[in-house]
Amino acid sequence: MKQIDELSPEQKVKFYQKGTFTVGNRLVDQANRTVQASMARSNAITSGHRACQGCGEALGARYALDTAMRATGGNMIAANATGCLEVFTTPYPETSWQMPWMHSLFGNAPAVASGMQAAMKAKGRDTRIIAQGGDGGTVDIGFGCLSGMFERNDDVLYICYDNEAYMNTGVQRSGATPGGARTATTMPVGEQYPGNVFGTGKNLPRIAMAHNIPYVATASVAYLQDLEAKVERAMQIHGARYIHVYVPCPLGWGCASHETINLARLVVETGFFPLFEAEHGRVVRTRPIRSRVPIEEYLRPQRRFAHLFKTESGKAAIAKLQAMCDHNIAEFDLLREEEETGR
């Protein structure tokens, strides 16, 4: 097995220094710099893949897997569900993956990963297994396999890249699409229900917690050090682990490519997507909100919500979304003073 230091020079490619607003680390002390700031970065996904400009999923996957590579000394294998990440990284005969990687189907990444960890156990190897999928592959079609993987407490880290719809097939609704959002299958037409209907929601981090697995976390690509810390933490633990990463999709959401990080930050600052960690079914850490932002600020830059600002029922939908934020803020005590997270 190759350690990172032994990786070929091509794999240690360039720094991704883009100044302080994106992933810059120069102003941060050494200990808090991201994996990307190190020359020894493992570069799990090479550049040159075919993701859209500003793709949050590409960013999230690169940080998550580079961190996991570092945490495991490169001794890991990834299973991938069908979806944007799979398609934009592997147009045959090219591949962006610098580690052993496998795609089988849309709905089976957790089960494929379960099989991988069983093989490793049987062979007495310590190679670690990661599975990844979009929100559709995770909360919808792969849900049964994921729950089975959790229930058996298989030694797999599952990472869901949540861009709130089926992006790879042209932006259709998934079980993670928020109420009111326009998608290709929830058009903002008709009187009563503009955009996606409000159900009771499908909160997969909560469902994961209900399986009492050792570790569940939520993360957002606006807080990359936080994402890295969570992946690192997850890789210290054995058993079933789940990280739900919020990854804006400029194409599907109808926002500018440079809005990715901003939206990923606003969704947290509004309280719409609380960042927390849970162990064995209990929340152990949350990230407080620094400056609370009303939900409109998050919704406004996105065309998928534009219709909500035009009608009365749309305004009611916005109020509903705000109420969900308020609920989260109260439930997770997100406005408290003290910082509880390490980074």
Add this chain to the structure above:
Amino acid sequence: MLKQLEGSHAVAEAIALCRPEVICAYPISPQTHIVEHCGELVREGKMGRCEYMNVESEFAALSACIGSSACGARTYTATASQGLLYMAEAVYNASGLGLPIVMTIANRAIGAPINIWNDHTDSMSMRDAGWIQLFAETNQEALDLHIQAFKIAERLSQPVMVCMDGFILTHAYERVDMPTQEQVDQFLPPLQPRQVLDPSNPYSIGAMVGPEAFTEVRYLAHDKQMQALDVIPEIAAEFRDIFGRDSGGLIREYRTKGAETIVVTLGSVAGTIKDTVDEMRDAGEKIGVVTIGSFRPFPGAALRAALQGAKRVVVVEKSFALGFGGVVANNIMMSMQGTGIHVHTVVAGLGGRPITIPSLHRLFATAVRDELEDVHFLDLRWDIVKAEIARQRAQIASGPVAESILRNIQSDTAGQSASQGVRA
């Protein structure tokens, strides 16, 4: 060593001798006893470090097999019927990825109407999925074929299904000759995977392939099946050298010398057919039997050679392509094109309907007299079918067909329960 064992247990013990590293289990009749006994053997420590996974569905079972096989572990699972259909997407995927997984199919009908008894509809539905499909005639052969299956799968890097008739074989206690561990170890070396997920030499498996290469990829998968036409007999010969008995291979001929009528079949019904043919041969009838051991790849050339002297071929099969005809017979017709030999389709034994010697006698006698129609349904109750068709024409409202049929069957015994809930 000779043992008196249930077919399922014989298979599970054969699997244990093959030293699998991962077994995925999900129950469905009539496959359940196989995975149950595998679990027992793993628990008893008779399978070394083998990981036994209880999964939440057949789809997950084969998906987990895909993951473990891609990591270079010798991998096994078993299913039947609805379970095989439920894993269909992964069935195609496993072969497309070239993973040497071995899976038992305890053949069973597919609903609706739900029916747990034996026929071959399930594995026939996967005939084009790129798996090698072997059919067992007896429990001894089922046991032997599993040992060969791992070797075939691993030599070709392609998955193999071993099909054995549900209940008829899986639940029957028969005497089997269980090989020793030394024999199996000598025959079956440890898996040397052709492609493996390994951090020291990273590969991407399962990339997206566009129109510029997809046809070539599919052709290469077909070519592997064609290679199997050589590999299967080779491995059957290697098996004979070590275990001292004939088992497996592409086809088997029985009393075909000088036969004018040749019955072609597959699976356990071959035994009943051979008995019937024996009686007819003794009575001077020129009749023989060919059993298909490998349905995929289809042994077209071997069949052509075996059938070329015949005047007529009668295919007895437990599968039926609705709206078309016999699945196996159609494959044989393709292979016999240009020979002028007439191929009859006989659909028999669907959903566990017994195939009896008297019925076969009548059938073959009709065939010999050249009075058999092209597509024949053995022991079909025409009275019931015709009555039901007439009823459907006369009425618009209708319950499920099966319920009306049951009502018709039971009308003479005054049974009422089956007809309840049916709008007459």
